[in-house]
Amino acid sequence: MDIATWNINSLTVRLPQVLDWLAAHPVDVLALQELKLTDDKFPTTAFTEAGYHAQWFGQKTYNGVALISRTPATDVVKNIPGFTDDMSRVIGATIGGVRVICAYFPNGQEPGSDKFAYKMRWLDALREWVRGELARHPKLVLLGDYNITFDDLDVWDPVALAGTIHCTDEEREKLGGLTGLGLTDAFRLFEQPEKSYSWWDYREFAFRRNRGLRIDHILVSEALKPLVSACVIDRAPRKNERPSDHAPVVATLDIPAP
Protein backbone atom coordinates (compact mmCIF):
# COMPACT_ATOMS: atom_id res chain seq x y z
CA MET A 1 0.00 0.00 0.00
CA ASP A 2 1.38 3.39 -1.05
CA ILE A 3 0.09 6.35 0.94
CA ALA A 4 0.87 9.99 0.27
CA THR A 5 0.23 13.47 1.65
CA TRP A 6 0.27 16.75 -0.27
CA ASN A 7 -0.73 20.29 0.67
CA ILE A 8 -1.85 21.53 -2.72
CA ASN A 9 -2.72 25.17 -1.80
CA SER A 10 -6.03 25.40 -3.71
CA LEU A 11 -7.46 22.32 -5.39
CA THR A 12 -9.11 24.58 -7.95
CA VAL A 13 -5.73 25.75 -9.20
CA ARG A 14 -3.87 22.47 -8.67
CA LEU A 15 -6.39 19.82 -9.83
CA PRO A 16 -4.60 19.19 -13.16
CA GLN A 17 -1.30 18.72 -11.29
CA VAL A 18 -2.91 16.36 -8.79
CA LEU A 19 -4.38 14.24 -11.61
CA ASP A 20 -1.05 14.21 -13.48
CA TRP A 21 0.75 13.19 -10.32
CA LEU A 22 -1.73 10.40 -9.57
CA ALA A 23 -1.37 9.10 -13.13
CA ALA A 24 2.42 8.94 -12.68
CA HIS A 25 2.22 7.75 -9.03
CA PRO A 26 -0.91 5.61 -8.66
CA VAL A 27 -0.82 5.57 -4.86
CA ASP A 28 -3.55 3.76 -2.93
CA VAL A 29 -4.27 6.73 -0.69
CA LEU A 30 -3.61 10.44 -1.21
CA ALA A 31 -4.29 12.85 1.66
CA LEU A 32 -4.80 16.44 0.50
CA GLN A 33 -4.72 19.67 2.52
CA GLU A 34 -5.66 23.28 1.77
CA LEU A 35 -8.40 22.56 -0.72
CA LYS A 36 -9.60 26.17 -0.34
CA LEU A 37 -13.03 25.34 -1.71
CA THR A 38 -16.51 24.62 -0.41
CA ASP A 39 -17.88 21.07 -0.49
CA ASP A 40 -20.13 21.78 -3.47
CA LYS A 41 -17.09 22.76 -5.57
CA PHE A 42 -15.18 19.51 -4.95
CA PRO A 43 -14.25 17.89 -8.30
CA THR A 44 -15.70 14.44 -7.56
CA THR A 45 -16.06 13.43 -11.19
CA ALA A 46 -12.42 14.12 -12.04
CA PHE A 47 -11.29 11.70 -9.32
CA THR A 48 -13.91 9.09 -10.24
CA GLU A 49 -12.72 9.19 -13.84
CA ALA A 50 -9.15 8.73 -12.60
CA GLY A 51 -10.25 5.56 -10.79
CA TYR A 52 -10.39 6.99 -7.28
CA HIS A 53 -12.93 7.37 -4.51
CA ALA A 54 -12.95 10.57 -2.50
CA GLN A 55 -14.03 11.89 0.87
CA TRP A 56 -13.73 15.60 1.49
CA PHE A 57 -14.31 18.28 4.07
CA GLY A 58 -14.10 21.72 2.52
CA GLN A 59 -14.41 25.32 3.58
CA LYS A 60 -14.63 28.66 1.83
CA THR A 61 -11.28 30.35 1.10
CA TYR A 62 -9.14 28.53 3.66
CA ASN A 63 -8.26 25.05 4.92
CA GLY A 64 -10.16 22.00 3.62
CA VAL A 65 -8.92 18.39 3.55
CA ALA A 66 -9.65 15.26 1.51
CA LEU A 67 -8.85 11.55 1.28
CA ILE A 68 -8.49 10.15 -2.24
CA SER A 69 -8.38 6.33 -2.33
CA ARG A 70 -8.44 3.39 -4.72
CA THR A 71 -11.00 1.60 -2.56
CA PRO A 72 -13.87 3.22 -0.67
CA ALA A 73 -13.25 4.79 2.70
CA THR A 74 -15.46 3.84 5.66
CA ASP A 75 -16.14 5.27 9.12
CA VAL A 76 -15.38 8.81 7.99
CA VAL A 77 -14.75 11.42 10.69
CA LYS A 78 -14.52 15.16 10.05
CA ASN A 79 -12.54 17.32 12.49
CA ILE A 80 -11.67 16.27 16.03
CA PRO A 81 -14.74 14.91 17.83
CA GLY A 82 -15.55 17.01 20.89
CA PHE A 83 -13.31 19.89 19.80
CA THR A 84 -15.38 22.80 18.51
CA ASP A 85 -13.66 24.27 15.47
CA ASP A 86 -14.98 26.41 12.62
CA MET A 87 -12.06 25.38 10.41
CA SER A 88 -12.01 22.21 8.28
CA ARG A 89 -8.69 20.65 9.21
CA VAL A 90 -9.12 16.91 9.75
CA ILE A 91 -10.64 14.01 7.85
CA GLY A 92 -10.18 10.43 9.02
CA ALA A 93 -11.37 7.14 7.57
CA THR A 94 -10.63 3.43 7.40
CA ILE A 95 -9.13 2.35 4.07
CA GLY A 96 -7.94 -1.19 3.37
CA GLY A 97 -7.90 -2.02 7.08
CA VAL A 98 -5.77 1.00 7.96
CA ARG A 99 -7.08 3.97 9.93
CA VAL A 100 -5.93 7.02 7.97
CA ILE A 101 -6.09 10.49 9.52
CA CYS A 102 -5.37 13.42 7.23
CA ALA A 103 -4.73 16.70 9.03
CA TYR A 104 -3.92 20.31 8.21
CA PHE A 105 -2.37 21.52 11.44
CA PRO A 106 -2.82 25.21 12.33
CA ASN A 107 -0.04 27.53 11.18
CA GLY A 108 0.25 29.39 14.47
CA GLN A 109 1.54 32.60 12.85
CA GLU A 110 3.79 33.72 15.70
CA PRO A 111 4.66 32.44 19.19
CA GLY A 112 2.57 34.31 21.75
CA SER A 113 -0.23 35.15 19.31
CA ASP A 114 -3.87 34.05 19.61
CA LYS A 115 -3.31 31.77 16.63
CA PHE A 116 -0.38 30.15 18.39
CA ALA A 117 -2.55 29.52 21.46
CA TYR A 118 -5.18 27.95 19.18
CA LYS A 119 -2.49 25.75 17.63
CA MET A 120 -1.49 24.52 21.09
CA ARG A 121 -5.12 23.76 22.08
CA TRP A 122 -5.73 22.04 18.75
CA LEU A 123 -2.63 19.89 19.19
CA ASP A 124 -3.77 18.82 22.68
CA ALA A 125 -7.21 17.89 21.35
CA LEU A 126 -5.69 15.99 18.42
CA ARG A 127 -3.40 14.00 20.72
CA GLU A 128 -6.23 12.92 23.02
CA TRP A 129 -8.45 11.92 20.11
CA VAL A 130 -5.64 10.02 18.35
CA ARG A 131 -4.90 8.22 21.61
CA GLY A 132 -8.39 6.74 21.47
CA GLU A 133 -8.22 6.06 17.74
CA LEU A 134 -5.00 4.08 18.28
CA ALA A 135 -6.70 1.96 20.93
CA ARG A 136 -9.50 1.17 18.49
CA HIS A 137 -7.33 0.89 15.36
CA PRO A 138 -3.78 -0.41 15.97
CA LYS A 139 -2.97 0.03 12.28
CA LEU A 140 -3.04 3.82 12.02
CA VAL A 141 -1.38 6.51 9.89
CA LEU A 142 -1.49 10.21 10.84
CA LEU A 143 -0.33 12.29 7.91
CA GLY A 144 -0.57 15.79 6.58
CA ASP A 145 0.79 19.30 6.88
CA TYR A 146 1.95 19.42 10.50
CA ASN A 147 3.36 22.95 10.31
CA ILE A 148 6.02 21.77 12.78
CA THR A 149 9.63 20.71 12.24
CA PHE A 150 10.96 17.82 14.34
CA ASP A 151 14.46 19.23 14.76
CA ASP A 152 17.25 21.22 13.12
CA LEU A 153 17.61 18.63 10.36
CA ASP A 154 14.23 19.79 9.09
CA VAL A 155 15.25 23.47 8.88
CA TRP A 156 17.38 25.10 6.17
CA ASP A 157 18.82 27.69 8.59
CA PRO A 158 18.31 26.42 12.13
CA VAL A 159 20.28 29.31 13.65
CA ALA A 160 18.33 32.12 11.99
CA LEU A 161 14.98 30.34 12.46
CA ALA A 162 15.53 29.15 16.05
CA GLY A 163 12.40 29.87 18.10
CA THR A 164 10.37 31.09 15.12
CA ILE A 165 7.07 29.57 14.05
CA HIS A 166 7.31 25.85 13.10
CA CYS A 167 10.57 25.64 15.06
CA THR A 168 9.63 26.47 18.66
CA ASP A 169 10.18 24.18 21.63
CA GLU A 170 6.46 24.44 22.46
CA GLU A 171 5.40 23.12 19.06
CA ARG A 172 8.02 20.38 19.12
CA GLU A 173 6.87 19.31 22.59
CA LYS A 174 3.33 18.90 21.24
CA LEU A 175 4.74 16.88 18.33
CA GLY A 176 6.50 14.81 20.97
CA GLY A 177 3.09 14.21 22.50
CA LEU A 178 2.06 12.50 19.27
CA THR A 179 5.20 10.38 18.97
CA GLY A 180 4.73 9.59 22.66
CA LEU A 181 1.54 7.76 21.71
CA GLY A 182 3.69 5.32 19.74
CA LEU A 183 3.68 7.10 16.38
CA THR A 184 6.90 7.16 14.35
CA ASP A 185 8.11 9.58 11.67
CA ALA A 186 8.27 7.26 8.62
CA PHE A 187 10.72 9.55 6.81
CA ARG A 188 13.49 9.13 9.39
CA LEU A 189 13.22 5.35 9.39
CA PHE A 190 15.43 5.57 6.30
CA GLU A 191 18.63 7.24 5.25
CA GLN A 192 17.66 10.45 3.47
CA PRO A 193 19.40 13.06 1.35
CA GLU A 194 20.83 15.95 3.36
CA LYS A 195 18.66 19.04 3.50
CA SER A 196 15.41 17.24 2.72
CA TYR A 197 12.45 19.61 2.92
CA SER A 198 8.78 19.46 1.97
CA TRP A 199 7.96 23.19 1.83
CA TRP A 200 9.72 26.20 0.30
CA ASP A 201 8.56 29.82 0.39
CA TYR A 202 7.34 31.16 -2.93
CA ARG A 203 9.56 34.19 -2.47
CA GLU A 204 13.28 34.78 -3.01
CA PHE A 205 13.79 31.70 -5.18
CA ALA A 206 13.62 29.63 -2.00
CA PHE A 207 13.09 26.33 -3.84
CA ARG A 208 15.96 26.94 -6.24
CA ARG A 209 18.18 27.73 -3.24
CA ASN A 210 16.68 24.82 -1.27
CA ARG A 211 15.75 27.12 1.58
CA GLY A 212 12.94 25.04 3.01
CA LEU A 213 11.38 23.28 5.96
CA ARG A 214 10.24 19.69 6.45
CA ILE A 215 6.78 20.18 7.90
CA ASP A 216 4.74 17.55 6.00
CA HIS A 217 4.92 14.24 7.79
CA ILE A 218 3.68 10.65 7.74
CA LEU A 219 3.51 9.14 11.23
CA VAL A 220 2.80 5.43 11.58
CA SER A 221 1.65 3.37 14.56
CA GLU A 222 3.76 0.66 16.20
CA ALA A 223 1.83 -2.06 14.37
CA LEU A 224 2.65 -0.47 11.01
CA LYS A 225 6.22 0.64 11.72
CA PRO A 226 7.85 -2.71 10.80
CA LEU A 227 5.89 -2.71 7.55
CA VAL A 228 7.16 0.63 6.23
CA SER A 229 9.63 -0.12 3.41
CA ALA A 230 10.17 3.39 2.02
CA CYS A 231 9.39 7.05 2.55
CA VAL A 232 10.37 9.81 0.14
CA ILE A 233 9.66 13.44 -0.65
CA ASP A 234 8.84 13.98 -4.32
CA ARG A 235 10.31 17.37 -5.21
CA ALA A 236 9.32 17.12 -8.87
CA PRO A 237 5.89 18.83 -8.62
CA ARG A 238 7.56 21.86 -7.00
CA LYS A 239 9.23 22.44 -10.39
CA ASN A 240 5.88 22.65 -12.20
CA GLU A 241 4.53 25.89 -13.53
CA ARG A 242 2.34 27.41 -10.78
CA PRO A 243 3.38 24.85 -8.19
CA SER A 244 2.07 24.36 -4.69
CA ASP A 245 4.58 25.59 -2.13
CA HIS A 246 4.57 22.04 -0.68
CA ALA A 247 5.86 18.79 -2.19
CA PRO A 248 4.15 15.40 -1.76
CA VAL A 249 5.51 12.85 0.72
CA VAL A 250 4.98 9.16 -0.05
CA ALA A 251 5.32 6.11 2.22
CA THR A 252 5.21 2.48 1.15
CA LEU A 253 3.69 -0.03 3.56
CA ASP A 254 4.30 -3.74 2.99
CA ILE A 255 0.67 -4.66 3.24
CA PRO A 256 -1.36 -5.77 0.25
CA ALA A 257 -3.03 -2.97 -1.66
CA PRO A 258 -6.72 -3.11 -0.80
Place this chain on the structure above:
DNA sequence: ATGCCTCAGCTCCTGAGA
Protein backbone atom coordinates in the same frame (compact mmCIF):
# COMPACT_ATOMS: atom_id res chain seq x y z
C1' DA B 1 12.06 46.21 4.88
C1' DT B 2 6.14 43.24 8.76
C1' DG B 3 8.46 42.93 2.18
C1' DC B 4 9.83 39.49 -1.25
C1' DC B 5 5.11 35.16 -3.80
C1' DT B 6 0.51 33.06 -4.22
C1' DC B 7 -4.40 32.42 -3.55
C1' DA B 8 -9.38 33.68 -2.52
C1' DG B 9 -12.63 37.14 -2.45
C1' DC B 10 -17.04 41.53 -0.63
C1' DT B 11 -10.90 41.71 -6.35
C1' DC B 12 -7.35 46.78 -8.68
C1' DC B 13 -6.54 45.93 -2.27
C1' DT B 14 -6.56 42.87 1.98
C1' DG B 15 -5.71 38.75 4.93
C1' DA B 16 -3.36 34.63 5.40
C1' DG B 17 -0.08 31.46 4.50
C1' DA B 18 4.80 29.45 6.58
